[in-house]
Amino acid sequence: MKNKKFSIYNSKLRCKSHRKRILDISQTVTAMHAAGAFSALEMVDVIYYGLMKKKKKAFTDTFLMSKGHGCMAQYAVLESLGILNRKYLDNYCTKNGKLGCHPDYGLPGIEASTGSLGHGMGLAVGMAHADVINKINRKLYLMLSDGELQEGSTWESMMMASNLNLKNLICFIDHNGSQSFGITKETHPNFYPLKQKISSFGWECLEINGHNQKEIFSSVNKKKTNKPFMIIANTTKGKGVSFMENKPIWHYRSPSKDEYKLALLEIEKS
Secondary structure, eight states: OOOTTOOHHHHHHHHHHHHHHHHHHHTTSSBOOHHHHHHHHHHHHHIIIIISOEETTEEOSEEEEOSGGGHHHHHHHHHHTTSSOHHHHHTTTSTTOSOOSSOOTTSTTOOSOOOSTTSHHHHHHHHHHHHHHTTOOOOEEEEEESGGGGSHHHHHHHHHHHHTTOTTEEEEEEEOOEETTEEHHHHOGGGOOHHHHHHHTTOEEEEEETTOHHHHHHHGGGOOSSSOEEEEEEOOTTTTOTTTTTOGGGGTBOOOHHHHHHHHHHHHHO
């Protein structure tokens, strides 16, 4: 399942580079979901570089970025892999560009159009079940936001996944505890306890530090059952830039020129 040559050290270097690349692009647009990308970045890097299987340089496993507003993390990783060329990101959200603020199916490396929260789990369940029917041996990795766990369609699909015993479905929750307009525990106090709720829907569930590459990489090997697997990854929205961290305003904002310079300095020193 895992890439035995995966390097934690190299992943940390890449994530620093990914953050800088995202910040560079943020200076070309007036608004960007940079903070939500920063909370998911370590997971996306480890999934692509460490967990997903390859055959003849092509991925045989599948990844869906259900939290479409975190797509800059996926774009940056796909660029580093050479799947997206540099022009794609340079022309992000421009008139002649192909990359938008949510992923669009048909672009290199993008397996589904996402961003309307609550759809990704259903797509993933359908794809994973189709693989079982067609006897295709691969894993389907899904990235959810904690916000879309407030969508009923997500829980309906989770129940179906456990009913179908989809052991080939592995989901990561970017649990940064922040919504577009507030902190989750304040806006939705009954959202918790999360792990117990997921387990009650027939999933095996594990909790990790979503910024620790070693924990992310080893998490899939801790799976003990044939149930679908949910990994609650505790993260920090805006991770890596102190003035962005856990501040709801950064769900949408691009940094000013001065903020951009400060952010780059922090990332360089990290």
